[in-house]
Amino acid sequence: MAGEGYEGVQVEKSSGVGLIRLHRPARSNALNDTIFGGIPVAVKKLDSDPDVRVIIVAGSGKNFCGGIDLKSLSTPGSPLDFADGTTGVERELFRRRIRWMQDAFTAFELCSKPVIAAIHGACIGGGVDLITACDLRYCTNDAKFSVREVDVSVTADLGSLQRLPGIVGWSTTMELALTARTFGAAEAHTLKLVHGVFSSKDELDRGVFDIAADIAAKSPLAITGTKAVLLRSRNCSVADGLDYVATWNAALLYKREVMDTLRAREENRLPVFSKLSYLGRVSIEDNRGA
Structure with a gap:
């Protein structure tokens, strides 16, 4: 993958897949201002790239994310000063500071493209906040999770208490958040926090890339629409959700792509899709030969 660096993160892309890697390996990718500031920049970069159709979020070193960097909280000018x-x-x-930190993870949710979390090692506190803002989640069999905030005298405020109930259920979220207990990959899979478990970091990297590449090979319009409609339907009635998707398809369904997809199946070839440029504008040039 070709790559470049931002504050606290590394960005790479290959074959329609973008990668955002948390990059503070010496601190288990503990979250500080550089990461909170770097994530939205990286997401915007990949979301605006018409050659990127899916984004993976991973971590450098031995752990995915050790949570908020507690050491940084004790330094002058830290959020706790407010x-x-x-x-x-x-x-x-202080409220605005919290909202700024929240916005870093919400960037994954607001991204028009699917975001997949590839989790290995520890995923603690703010790490759980981060992955719940992603669309899909996979982990290694040695991964460990904890909604840890109550153990440091904090009410979790970066998204777990809002997003986790929709993933694992309200009652389970209450138990995990009040006890702050650590649970492993098998339980995370049972709870549906993760969709699959891999035997090693190498297997995780290969497996998640294959999943991302498979999604990237589908119609960008259909994938973008599916994510947008699901997120909208999460917070509205069935009737409102049905009306929204009818309006969405009335505006964006692309007959040429549908017909080419059907012909491609008959001709045993890959269909040709239009690229999506920034803010969802459709390129009039397809990606034939790209």
């Missing part, structure tokens, strides 16, 4: 504010302005600054 927590002792007594004036309305000081409390508002």
